[in-house]
Amino acid sequence: MAAAMEHIREVENVALGRASKRDPWVVQSWLRCINEHRLDPTRACEAFILSETELRFHRQQSEELISIARSGLEGLYTQMAGQNYVLLLGDSAGVAVEFLGDPNFDHRLRKAGLYLGAEWSEPRAGTCAIGACIATGEALTIHQTDHFDVTHTPLSCTAAPIYDTRGEFAAVLDISLLSSPIAKASQNLALHMVAATVRRIELANLMAQTRHEWVLRFSRSPDFLDVDPEAGVSLDGSGRVIGMTHRGAQILARAAGVSWRRPELLIGQPLGRFFELGVDDLGELTRQRPTHDRTVVARDGNRLFAHAIEPQLRRTRRAPAPAPVARGALARLGAGDRQIAALQAKAAKLAPTALPILIQGETGTGKEFLARALHEASGRRGPFVAINCAAIPEALIEAELFGHAPGAFTGAAPGGRKGLVEEAAGGTLFLDEIGDMPLALQARLLRVLAEGEVTPIGALRPRRVDLRVISATHRDLPAQVRAGTLREDLYYRLSAATFVLPPLREREDFDWLTQRLLDGRARLSPSASASLRARDWLGNLRELGNALAVAVALCEGGVIERADLPPEPGQTPAFDGEAEALRAVLARCGGNVSEAARQMHVDRTTVHRRMRRLGVAAH
Known part of the structure; x- marks a missing residue:
C-alpha cells in the first residue's frame, strides 16, 4: 500500500511539472495519460479483454501480418524459453491479436492482461509498452513502476513497432514478464531481441509484398549482408522507391535530410535522390560479386554494403492454374447442394496445407467423414488417428493422448506406451468433440500445436511430432470460451480454418x-x-x-x-x-x-x- 501511494505521488509530481529521473518517454506518457486521456492514477485500470466477436474482427484485419510474423514470434519465444516471457503481437489499436506464453501461468497472465484479446492502448491501460510504442513509434521498455497504473507495476514490458512497406505504423511486438529483477537494465537484452525480431518480420513482409520488383538490402557488415541484413528498400522498374522497412526508411530519410516520420517524402522518389546509384547499377550488387565489393554511398556520406535481389518473373502468358477439384472422399460429401459444393471447393484447397482445421456441425452431420476426406486429400503418408474427447474417461485421456514413459504411474506398461499424438506422426490427429476436452489438458495440447513437441507422462524430454490436427464439435465453442471451459488461445490455434456442415x-x-x-x-x-x-x-x-x-x-x-x-x-x-x-x-x-x-x-x-x-x- 505504501509503495502504491508513493507511486501515485510521483505521477502527481510529474503532472505538476516537477523533475523526474524517469526516461523521457515515460514522463511524456504519464502527461498524456493525465492531460489527454483523463486517467486518474488513484483509480485502477484493470486488464480489459475484448469479446470473442471483437477479437475475431481485429484478427481478421491483421490476418496477413499474423501469418508473416508467426515464425518470427515462435523463433523469439523459443530463444527466450525458460525465462517466463510472454509474447504479444498487438495491432495498431493496441489489441493483442497473437499470444505465446506458458500455459501453466494462464490464469495469472489473463488477469494481468498478458493474453490474447487484451487491449493495451494508452487511453485504456495508461502508460504501458504497447501503448507508448504506438504513441512514439519507437522501441522501448516500460519497467515496473514506469507504468502509470499501480495495477500494472509488477510487470516489465518491452515493445518495438512494426511498420508496413509504405512506412505506416502497423503493429507492435511486445515481450513481457509478470515479475522481473528490479533493475530496468535487466531488460536490455529483451529490447535488443525484440528489435531484431521486428527487423526480420519487416524484411519478410517486404520480400513477400514486392517479390516482382527490385529489392535492395543493406548492412553495415559484409559478413551479415546476405544472411541477416539490417534494412531493405523495394524499387519499381524505373528505380523509384515503392516499399521499405523501418530501418530502410531511416536510412533514406537521413540521406535526403528529411524525417522518417513523413514516409510520403520517401515513397515514389528516385533511388538517385538517396544514393550515388541508379537503377542500371543494381546488377553490380547481386550475389555474383563478393559481399565486400558490394558497397554504396548515400548522399549524406553514409557507406553501406548492399545486396540487390532481382525481380521474380511474372508469368502473365500462362493460363492460371485450375482450382483444385474435389475428388475421392471429398467428392462423396454431396451432390447438388450449394453449401456442400462451396465446402468441397474450400476443402480441396485447404486439404494439402498443414493448417489446423475446425469442423462444426450438429450431431450426425458427417464431421468425421469430412475429417477423413481431408486427410485422404492431404497427401500425408501417416495414419488418420481419431479420438473422441467425450468418450474417454478424464482420468485416462491424458495417457491416451500423450502416452507415458516406463513406470510413469501404477499400472503403466513396463515398456512405456506411445500416445495417440505420436501415433499420428506424419498424418492427421482427429479430435472429435474437442469442446469436451478437460481444461487441464488443453494447455498440453496447445504446447503440441505451438511447438510441435509432445512429452509423454513421466518422460524427461519432449519428442518432435509432425502432424496435422483436425478437430470437430457440435458445441458453441465461443460460448465455452466466454464461460472459461475452453482456452481462448487454443480455440484460435485450432480454428485457423473452419468448416460448417449444414444440417440434413x-x-x-x-x-x-x-x-x-x-x-x-x-x-x-x-x-x-x-x-x-x-x-x-x-x-x-x-x-x-x-x-x-x-x-x-x-x-x-x-x-x-x-x-x-x-x-x-x-x-x-x-x-x-x-x-x-x-x-x-x-x-x-x-x-x-x-x-x-x-x-x-x-x-x-x-x-x-x-x-x-x-x-x-x-x-
Missing part, C-alpha cells in the same frame, strides 16, 4: 443422399420418400442411415413403404394410431388377414409385416 434438413441433395445410403439394397416408394423428406432429422445423416437400415431389413420385395420406416424420435411409441387402426380392420374381418389385406388394398405379406412391427395379434 437444410440440404438440397436429400434424394442423392438416401440413394447413396441405400447403396442399391432397396428403393423407396413415393410415400416413403415423402415421409422421409418431411422429417426434422435432428440426428442428421446418422439418423437417416439408421432409419434406412431398419427399413431395408423390414421391407418386402426390395421396396420400402412408409410403414417400414421407424418412427421419429419423440413420437408416440410405434405409431399408436396406426396400430389401433389395424386392430379395428382385423376385428371387422374376424381376424382374417386376407380379407383385411383386400380392404386395405395391400397384399397379405404387407399386413403380416405391419402386424409384427406394431405388435398386433390377429385375434
